[in-house]
Amino acid sequence: MAVPARARRTARRSRRFELRATxxxxxxxxxxxxxxxxxxxxxxxxxxxxxxxxxxxxxxxxxxxxxxxxxxxxxxxxxxxxxxxxxxxxxxxxxxxxxDTASPAPAVGLVPAAAGTCGCLGTDPAVLLPETVPETPLDTVEIAYEALDPDEFEQAVAELCRRDGCLDVDVVGGAGDLGADVVARTPDGRSVVIQCKRYCDGNRVGSQDLQRFGGTCFTVHGADVAVVVTTSDFTAPALDYAEQCGIVCVDGPQLRRWQEDAGPRPWEAQPSAA
Structure with a gap:
């Protein structure tokens, strides 16, 4: 007798836990x-x-x-x-x-290039060059002498002498200077002795100041040119004494013209020029 064959049940293999795969x-x-x-x-x-x-x-x-x-x-x-x-x-x-619209390039001032301009831009007049601002020369810078202290005023006067070609310029003002604040030698070799009076507008240089300076500038310091420079003015007796002794007086306006190179240097001026 034939026995019917049983259908084999396919057992599903369970997946084993693998450490490497996990x-x-x-x-x-x-x-x-x-x-x-x-x-x-x-x-x-x-x-x-x-x-x-x-x-x-x-x-x-x-x-x-x-x-x-x-x-x-x-x-x-x-x-x-x-x-x-x-x-x-x-x-x-x-x-x-x-x-492009959020960050525009900064504007640069442009000026037309002159015809015949040399360089890599050529000579076309239509070429635009960056505009340059001319610099102000240092010698023309206005200085407020009234705002300086006496020592700074003496240094400023010494710088004017150096600018105009004086040699051996030295600031000697101080205790025991016997009236000399700045000494120098002119371009033509003359000895210059300068006394500096940094005064306010209402305080003018008097004759006593000129007499004290006149007693030492020639005999003690051996000046060829004696100069008194002030930021204010001179009294009439002081100017009379300066004319008699041959002392050059430079007041505030004359100092300004000297600084602007619009007037004569003190060693070029006549004594007691007011």
Whole structure:
């Protein structure tokens, strides 16, 4: 008697736990999560600095989700890649235009170049060159002598002598100077002795000041030219005494003309010129 053969029950093998496969799985998962986090941070930074790119990426993501939700329609990876490339291209052009309009180049003052100008720009009069502001010479800078202290005033007078070609210029003012504040030698070799009086407008140089200076400038210092320079003015008796002794008096306005190189130097002026 034949015994019907039993249908063999195919036993499903249980998947064994493998440490190596599990470790590899979690390692790959960690890499994917790290990449996703980096992409998220990059997207956040791009959203702050490049809003157009962020909008383009968002549109690509929305398009991908909508394509996945369309029934059983097969997703074309090539079509999505083409759309993403076009969106990125448009976003790049938009970002470049936004940067060009947001940060204009600084304006530079331009003046026409003179005909015959030499150099790499040629001689075309239509060529524009950067405008330059002429510098003011140091010698023409106005100095407020009234605001200086006595020592600074003596130094300023000494600088005027150096500017006009005097040699051996020295500031000797101080205790025991016997009336000499600045000594120098003119370009033609004469000895100049200068007394500096930095006075206010209401305080004029009197005859006693001239007499004290006149008693030492020639006999003690051996001056060829004796000069009294003040920021204010001289009294009439002082000017009379200076004329008798041959002392050159330089008041405030004359000092200003000397500084502006618009008047004679003290050693070129006549004594007691007021």
């Amino acid at each position: 470790a590899l799985y979690f390692a790959l998962l960690a890499v994917i999560l790290a990449l996703v986090g980096a992409a998220a941070r990059t997207a956040a930074a791009a959203a702050v600095h490049r809003p157009a790119w962020a909008v383009a990426l968002a549109l690509v993501g929305v398009g991908t989700v909508m394509a996945g939700c369309r029934g059983r329609r097969r997703i074309s990876a090539a079509r999505i890649a083409r759309r993403a490339a076009l969106a990125l291209d448009e976003a790049t052009q938009t970002a470049v235009e936004a940067l």
